[in-house]
Amino acid sequence: MNNILDIYESLADSIEEIDDFRIYDFIYYLGINSIDKDISKEEITRLINVCKESSDNFIDTFKLARTLTSLVYKEKYMTLDQLERVPSESIKHFYSEEKMYELRYYFESYEEMVISPKEIMEGVSYTVARVVHNGYCAELHYCSDTGASVEYGTKTSHDMWENEVEDASWFNKDLSDDYILNRLNCLYDEEFSDKRITNEKAEEMNLIDHILAKHKVDDIVLYSNDNGDLIAFDDVNYWKGKDFYDFMFKELFVYNREGKVELIDDSDYKRLEGYRKQYEEKTNEIEKEIEYE
């Protein structure tokens, strides 16, 4: 035992020789390193900072570093970016409650219909559906007295959400479950997604808006989802990409004897055909992939 004390003394001396040394950083480092030896220096620094903010006298610092590192790099339940978004109070809460495993579900992703519109009764308040992803949520509520609303939630801790509510006048009880989930997904993307609509997509949507206006169609709303797909909704229907172009070319447009749509300029029509072709090619590629599988 005396031998090991000599080793501790020698290590402690080595520590003293390092400028600006912080022993807790070293313990975190050892904890991180014991889970994954290949983490970059930049990410180790970020992990150490998370550990530092979440520690107190009632937390085993080495174990904390191991648990958090394992969560991100071994079990891969969340990314380091996400871990940095978990408040230190929540990490302390899970630790003290012996529920560190619950951190796995902190950024859970799912979408669900809570109740189908056809089952809604008068005089009762409902949460109809929700889309939850990455600590953000879009939730559709309905009450016959006050109408429908969408609540946008941002998770701020293990038991707290910050919410903003807006009217959802588009909702009616004849909508299908698929319609509602698709529309909620679009609203979620619009509110929370980091991805910006490309210029090309914006031009395409502007052109469609212009053409719909020419046809005096004012009840169709257009969205571009995170995959860059076009989705259109009216009061009861929704169309994705190629289906919407099929709707326009086959149902909306009125062709004259020369096969032209009188309400649209030739150049606009050609541009529209170009976009339509892109969706057809995309659909063919997907079908080929499915066949190949």
Next chain:
Amino acid sequence: MNKIKALKELAEVFGKYDCNIYDFCYYLGLTNVKEDIKNKDLIVLLDKCSELSGEYTDPIEVGQSLANAVYEDKSITIKQLKKMSAERFNDWYMDGREVGNDLELDEEREME
């Protein structure tokens, strides 16, 4: 990033020895309060730290708290500490060690 380099180098040195990170933390906590603790007392203190600490204690803080109780506050002797139960220690540790909450073996004192 130089800081991480220093940590890495130290971890490599640390890895060469077959020593336990917790024991090393207790050691640092203990010697932070008193640098010249006798080896025989250090051995007792390290064993006790290891016995008393758990996942709701910070290992450096455990070493530091016990050394404080023994050498600064003198509220407990090494001999008394040997008989300290984990339950008694936890009550003391969780209940704020530095706010007039002495680590004492009440029963023993009464007997004395």
